[in-house]
Amino acid sequence: MLVMEILKFIAIQLASPLALSFLFAAIAAIFFKLKKRKASKTAAVLSATILFLFSQPMVADLILYPLENAEPSKIFNADKQKPDYILVLACYYNTKGNIPEVSRFTECSLQRLAQAFLTHKKTGAPIIVSGGRFLSDDDIVYAEKAADMLRNLGVDANNLTIVGEGTTTQEELHFVETLLSGKSVVIITSATHLFRVDKLMNHSLEYSFLPVDYLTSNQPSFYLTLPSPTAIERSRRAFYEYFAIAKTYLFN
Incomplete structure (x- = not known):
């Protein structure tokens, strides 16, 4: 039971694009302090990429669509x-x-x-x-x-x-x-x-x-907008559900 609670806590944290972005930013800062500039740059790019991608409504739509469309x-x-x-x-x-x-x-x-x-x-x-x-x-x-x-x-x-x-x-x-x-x-x-x-x-x-409680209502389409906090939250909901589905397959 304790193991499952720990796994659930980890999944909740990893499901947040914002938390992941901050994690890689912190890793970049640590590597920079250790004078490992290449590793620091890689982590910083990952941090920025995660934040940009999952703040796009288009990306949120793409990862939500398979979840919200049952047979x-x-x-x-x-x-x-x-x-x-x-x-x-x-x-x-x-x-x-x-x-x-x-x-x-x-x-x-x-x-x-x-x-x-x-x-x-x-x-x-x-x-x-x-x-x-x-x-x-x-x-x-x-x-x-x-x-x-x-x-x-x-x-x-x-x-x-x-x-x-x-x-x-x-x-x-x-x-x-x-x-x-x-x-x-x-x-x-x-x-x-x-x-x-x-x-x-x-x-x-x-x-x-x-x-x-639909989070997306249309067929996914390709477009870019300014970063959206709503898209980050929708992406988080999608990732959490994918983690939960993986748990279902692994442990049930």
Whole structure:
């Protein structure tokens, strides 16, 4: 368990182009101090290249596109399909500070829950909310807070199933699997999450995806702009997901 936590921490740090750029800049400074000018120059060029490349929206689009485009046959069609359940995977909820409840949910959480509400209204299918004690405050269960939000939006408590277990995507899917046996389910999660969730799913189950929280909306095209902080963050999200996919293949 400790090894996995260490690997996760390393992956989070390496997933940030900004952190990588600063790392190579620091290495360049060290080599310069040691009078190893060639090595220093190489590290400095790497630092600048990483910062320039991954601050370009075009590059962010290119690395995000494969993640956000699942097989068309697995994308849910509300006009043609009526699922038995709607499963909303957890994202995050901020437990710190004196802030309004809606502000505690991250963008990905709000989009997933809003889409679950709209899909429930259209199809009448009950909603499963998942996610356990992985927040800053261990006493708070994510799924319970997500269910509270859906109830406040107007979803009847009888149409909500709370599975307050799981601290990772794999654990969440494991704990809901018994509920889904012999049932059809539409899974609502972020678009970058599709590939990994598909790999983790029990393929004997009948499921489709309804992705939200898209970070890119068009076919990748080639263009250059001024460096963009938004592109750096989008690149970070993509790299994190690729690291998570690699972990799935290596350890699961």
